[in-house]
Amino acid sequence: QVHLVESGGGSVQAGGSLRLSCAASTYFLTRLNMAWFRQAPGKEREGVASISAGESTTYYADSVKGRFTISRDIAKNTLDLQMNSLRPEDTGMYYCAASGLSWPLLDNSYNFWGQGTQVTVSS
Helix, strand or coil: CCCEEEECCEEEECCCCEEEEEEECCCCHHHCEEEEEEECCCCCCEEEEEECCCCCCEEECCCCCCCEEEEEECCCCEEEEEECCCCHHHCEEEEEEEECCCCCCCCCCCCEECCCEEEEEEC
């Protein structure tokens, strides 16, 4: 079992930046395929960015390419999401997800999920 805890959410104005972090207390994150998802009110959860285990290959949704960066902080054992040039449509609950055996890219089939952190972008 992998326990994931997200942090770093908040409220910003359009054009601003936020950095989200996801911590796993009992597992080395470099061994996991991981991703960030988000869910806006009334909408389905969608994948935002993902990173593979080992080589740390990254993959992004078209809507965030060039604005968001997913990375691992090995020293802190966290998965981070740097979000720049935020837009009101980026508003939502952001979730960290992990999978051990496969890399689902931005599909919802990850095995482990955090509780989420809220991001609100005002215009």
